[in-house]
Amino acid sequence: MGDLIGRLALRLVVFLTFVFLLGPTLIILLFSFYPSAYITFPPASLTLHWYIDAFRQHDLFVAPLFTSLQISLIATAISAVIGTLAAFGVVRKRVRFQSLLNSFLVAPLLIPTLIVGLAGMLFLTAVGLLGTYAGLIAGHVVITLAFIIQSVSVSLATLDSSVEEAAMSLGSSPWRVLRRITLPMIMPGLFAGAVFAWVTSFDELPLTLLLSTPRTLTLPVQLYGYLEQRSDPTFAAVSVLLIAISLGLLLILQKIGGLEKRIY
Amino acid sequence: MRAVSGLVLLPAAMVLLGFFVLPMAFVVATSLQSGVGIGSGIGRYVLFFSDPYYQNILLRTLWIALAVVLCTLILGYPVAYWLVRTESRFRMLFRGLVFFPLITSSIVRTFGWIILLSNNGFVNNILAALGLDEVQFLYRSQGIIIGLAHVLLPFMILTLMGALGNIDPALEQASRSLGASPWRSFYRIVLPMSIPGVIAGSLLVFALSTSAFVTPALLGGMQAPMMATLIYRQAVVAYDLPSAAATSMVLLTITVILVTFYYRVARPLPLNRMEVPLSRMEVRKAEGV
Numbered sequence: 319m320g321d322l323i324g325r326l327a328l329r330l331v332v333f334l335t336f337v338f339l340l341g342p343t344l345i346i347l348l349f350s351f352y353p354s355a356y357i358t359f360p361p362a363s364l365t366l367h368w369y370i371d372a373f374r375q376h377d378l379f380v381a382p383l384f385t386s387l388q389i390s391l392i393a394t395a396i397s398a399v400i401g402t403l404a405a406f407g408v409v410r411k412r413v414r415f416q417s418l419l420n421s422f423l424v425a426p427l428l429i430p431t432l433i434v435g436l437a438g439m440l441f442l443t444a445v446g447l448l449g450t451y452a453g454l455i456a457g458h459v460v461i462t463l464a465f466i467i468q469s470v471s472v473s474l475a476t477l478d479s480s481v482e483e484a485a486m487s488l489g490s491s492p493w494r495v496l497r498r499i500t501l502p503m504i505m506p507g508l509f510a511g512a513v514f515a516w517v518t519s520f521d522e523l524p525l526t527l528l529l530s531t532p533r534t535l536t537l538p539v540q541l542y543g544y545l546e547q548r549s550d551p552t553f554a555a556v557s558v559l560l561i562a563i564s565l566g567l568l569l570i571l572q573k574i575g576g577l578e579k580r581i582y
Numbered sequence: 583m584r585a586v587s588g589l590v591l592l593p594a595a596m597v598l599l600g601f602f603v604l605p606m607a608f609v610v611a612t613s614l615q616s617g618v619g620i621g622s623g624i625g626r627y628v629l630f631f632s633d634p635y636y637q638n639i640l641l642r643t644l645w646i647a648l649a650v651v652l653c654t655l656i657l658g659y660p661v662a663y664w665l666v667r668t669e670s671r672f673r674m675l676f677r678g679l680v681f682f683p684l685i686t687s688s689i690v691r692t693f694g695w696i697i698l699l700s701n702n703g704f705v706n707n708i709l710a711a712l713g714l715d716e717v718q719f720l721y722r723s724q725g726i727i728i729g730l731a732h733v734l735l736p737f738m739i740l741t742l743m744g745a746l747g748n749i750d751p752a753l754e755q756a757s758r759s760l761g762a763s764p765w766r767s768f769y770r771i772v773l774p775m776s777i778p779g780v781i782a783g784s785l786l787v788f789a790l791s792t793s794a795f796v797t798p799a800l801l802g803g804m805q806a807p808m809m810a811t812l813i814y815r816q817a818v819v820a821y822d823l824p825s826a827a828a829t830s831m832v833l834l835t836i837t838v839i840l841v842t843f844y845y846r847v848a849r850p851l852p853l854n855r856m857e858v859p860l861s862r863m864e865v866r867k868a869e870g871v
Contacts, residue, residue, distance in 0.1 A: 342694025404594035430793035437605035
């Protein structure tokens with residue numbers, strides 16, 4: 319009897335915790351279809367009006383979205399290239415102070431982004447690059463680089479090097495081996511790292527808040543400013559669109575996760 | 583192909599030295615600058631620890647972080663235990679749902695809490711319908727604690743799952759068959775064995791709470807300032823960069839100490855292979871909280 323009560327109590331706590339985890343998202347979803355800006359229950363009717371409004375307010379959503387896409391995609395591409403190079407160094411080059419090097423490369427992960435942002439603000443002011451695209455992208459590269467290095471390093475370290483050796487002994491040049499064997503084999507790791515890097519850059523607020531000017535207004539900065547003023551169903555509609563993007567990415571990542579298991 | 587030139591490390595090292603290490607040196611230097619803003623030089627740090635205004639913010643930050651640790655432990659432990667032991671067909675779905683707050687944009691997630699917790703919001707509507715008094719959540723520590731507990735709960739659950747998943751269910755069954763009650767076998771066998779996971783999860787959640795920005799900024803504002811919101815205010819609103827730099831150094835010291843402890847405790851934990859890179863990477867994302 320005590321056993322049964324215990325199990326039911328556990329289930330109840332688990333259920334309530336999942337309600338807590340999903341609650342804010344579900345309420346946004348509901349709010350975005352509400353006819354009025356006030357929550358009444360049950361709703362009198364449901365409408366798509368706010369979604370249309372979100373696209374009509376060009377400055378709220380569409381323009382900052384393009385700025386965000388530009389900055390996050392450029393930063394991710396730069397991180398992907400120099401991060402993959404660095405991962406080769408981390409895994410395949412024996413250097414002295416190996417663990418020190420590794421800590422140095424992932425250090426930006428351990429420091430609050432707001433502080434990385436303040437550091438960037440002070441530095442870019444000193445060199446006269448504050449408020450430029452270049453300065454903002456450099457900041458985003460710093461906070462996304464470690465994702466690529468970590469993810470590609472894991473792929474490289476678990477890669478079966480006998481495949482590469484086989485290709486070499488059959489007469490392939492090192493470049494050919496790199497292009498035809500090594501790069502395709504680390505691709506899932508690189509892609510997963512790049513998705514994380516992109517999401518981080520796309521959603522980054524504290525650092526961007528300190529480094530951006532009205533000329534480089536990203537979506538999170540714009541939404542933050544909007545939300546400080548007011549919260550309305552148009553904002554909820556924009557939120558639902560953003561949630562849909564992250565949900566799609568999660569599904570892609572899960573696919574890659576499965577892919578990775580099949581390869582190794 | 584195993585030998586590569588050390589030059590491959592050069593671009594990443596140059597970016598990090600130029601745009602991270604050097605700027606961090608600027609923060610240290612700025613915090614010690616004299617003759618600008620409130621206090622000067624080392625005096626700025628003395629002021630921080632002696633002025634009641636700053637003391638209160640530091641204490642509130644630590645107090646909120648502690649409360650968030652307790653909330654995530656109380657909510658997260660049963661879920662982690664259930665996820666590890668359940669044979670439900672949908673357990674992969676539930677594991678996926680745990681990640682949900684992490685993949686939602688920090689501003690969007692916080693917006694959900696604003697709708698729920700504001701004075702004429704969803705929760706207060708329900709309280710009114712039940713004939714209870716309205717509760718003020720926003721611009722107070724309570725709202726910040728709820729918002730942070732929500733986004734940091736996945737970290738606690740994942741860390742606890744790593745520790746709990748490693749306990750052989752046969753141990754519990756053995757103690758049961760020897761006549762122990764479910765409670766007794768839980769708290770004599772499972773609970774003691776999961777303590778390293780509890781410590782690691784608590785350190786992680788505590789560290790992330792102390793440096794959180796988006797949640798305290800939107801749910802607490804300057805009516806309930808925390809360390810990160812104070813830094814933002816000093817840097818952007820007051821434009822007192824030396825003070826912002828000094829506050830950053832204090833926060834940085836706290837974070838680095840906690841994170842170092844976390845890696846000490848967490849490294850020996852046998853976390854699931856997929857979950858380790860995922861959760862460590864997500865640390866960065868959650869610092870946007």
